[in-house]
Amino acid sequence: MEEIILEMRDIVRTFPGVKALNGVNFVLKKGSVHALMGENGAGKSTLMKCLVGINPPDSGTIILKGKQVTIPNPLVARNLGIAMIYQELNPVLERSVMENIWLGREPMRGKRSPLVDHKAMYNNTKALLADLELDLDPRQKVKELSVAKMQMIEIAKAISFNADIVIMDEPTSALTTNEVEHLFSMIDRLKKRGVSVIYITHKMDEIFRVADEVTVLRDGSNVTSKPVAEMDINSLITAMVGRELTEMFPKIDCPIGEVRMEVRHLKVPGLIHDASFDLRRGEILGVAGLVGAGRTEMMEAIFGLRQKSGGEIIIDGKKRTINSPVDAINCRMGFLTEDRRLTGIIPVLSVKNNTIIANLDRYKKAKFFLDHKKINRDCLEYKEMLNIRTPSLDALIQNLSGGNQQKVLVARWLLTNSDILILDEPTRGIDVGAKAEIHSLITKLASEGKSIIMVSSEMPEIIGMSDRVMVVCQGRITAMLDRKDLDQETIMRYATSISNHAVA
């Protein structure tokens, strides 16, 4: 399998204000799984968008199967045998599974017939799904499916194109362990067919598990390209950030004080069944569980974003009425949501405005006006503290990379001086360097006496950062584990079954 199927040479791509790709080279061997790594903003997505025809390069050459090609739009890419599965899934929610898979290339009743052959569409879809061992109804509306299933459909779609090259952008970010295994077996199947896979991920363990080669990009340029066998975690991290990361999770042991918040018998119809737990000062409470267990819903109910049908929230000994985020913020709570694109950033506003938006009262001057000097000063301070990469504070947040957007959101809540911070997947889609920065920050906040609830699906993060871990399974708290009892198997055990243990 030494045959080279794709070569990208000297690719340059600029956007207003930033040179995303500065002469990048990429070589893909046939039948290989090639991991593409780099910090957020390193250029991975941009490089792939060049390959897929969404953002053609400004200059450079693309050689596919020995012939030079230009890829001006996605249709050309598709016809050349290049398929991409995006990190942010984009199905037509109101349409069925089969209509989504065959969109744009529906089977017709006859060669010249203008009529769509729904029967053939159904049968083809059924066969395709069966081949991938997916138990789905081709006629079901996609909006009724979980995110994980939507992703599987995307993969099925790519495979149905008989693509030679399949690009997967952070494919496992919303998958459970079982689904990840399923994905890996699918990738194996692709390899056996001679399909090459470009695998973009931040997850180190996945690279060592599934990739044959790895290319690391940094700030729009190549750093290294090697077979995975010749690398280890430390050399990978060094390549990505250009510095040695000695401590992945710099947890400082800090004194944990008395109980700050008690949640008693929280109920959300259909989602949360009688959840109760305490949160102490200076504590980092990890919330573990499978995708769909109800962790986010629980946090939304506590923060007043979701209606609860029962339960009390007691902060500093007093019962509080929290029916909306305003109430929660007044109780000095902050909430970093799971999906920054949907519920976090305001895409068309600047970095500055996104940062201060939860805190406008603080910047009021003379009742009606805003104190711009103070705003600029604070935003600059946080920009530096969190190492937010942006051309300026007035840049539109939608132009920043995902990881930097996340940092802006963290700044937003830090700015509100919340005592209780709920972080829902705070480092999802963020590279190792930024992750470590955010982890240090979280630990620092805890050491200053703040209480932090951290929902996370990444085991190492939960185990490394938490003082206690609350495991949620199907809307119930199945375990409250102390730091000393934390290990992957125990957490997974409680995450997958409703045990009879009483909760601490």
Place this chain on the structure above:
Amino acid sequence: MGTENVVLKLANKYAIFVILIVMVVALSFLSPFFLTGQNLINVLITESGRGILALGVAFTIMSKGIDLSVGSVVSLVSVIVASMVQDPTYTARIFPNMPYVAPLVAIVVGLFVGTLVGVINGSLIAYTGIPPFIATLGTQIIARGIALIITNAYPVPMLRQDFKDIGQGSVGVIPNVVIVFAVIAIIAYLLLNHTKFGKSVYAIGGNVNAARTSGIKVEKNLVEIYAFSAFCASLAGVLITSRAASGIATLGTGYETDAIAAATIGGTSHAGGIGTVPGILAGILILGVLNNGLLLLGISPYLQQVIKGAIIIGAVVFDMRKNARKH
């Protein structure tokens, strides 16, 4: 997922038809004239023209757009076609040697000009990125202006009998206009459910990015969608002119409101990607039955307007709840 949920789901899905049936039943009790053959045929005749308009506009709404120009297309086509088929004895006063233009030719010319407006709409929207609201608002005003210029605001009366027969005639008991309405409804249904074009309409309205990535020629389809809407409006214009026996530049004023209302009540979502032909037909009939019923009961036409507006709002609130996402 108990039986209670299933019933609720069915009720949601077919609510609009239930409402239509309830209205028909209620009116048949309230007025002795409602359920008579003559009255029902009248309802159908009145709703045929508006119905064709609604079907066309619905396609634009489903593509996450709107077509405000349909009323003006009706008037533009009306004056153009009427000008060609006036009674020679009438026109002889000023134009003694007017050539004979066959009705079919006049109609084709009218359809062509009307559809052209749609092509312009679609092109503006697809290639300049102007919001459909603005593009069609502009053409709405321009088209009507052109109609007024052509006629100098005078009506175009005294149309030839062979032209009037088209709109006023029937095949047996069924009026021609109703037949045309039925044919367009069938065509709309086939287009939407059984052709690539229909799938594209849903995709463009539901998620234009997904449509583009799937290789759908979004721009080309948008032009086709707005052309179809204008074509329907042109056809309606021909039929209404034929029935009214006169071409008037102010004909069709406000028709776009009724068309959009009917489509919306019928479950076509302005968020794009949602709508069905049976639903639209139900929406058309609900408005038609409402109009007819209130008329028979002697209720002020102004009150009709208030009720109509309330129904539109109610229908959209209902649809929003029904279409709310699971997540």
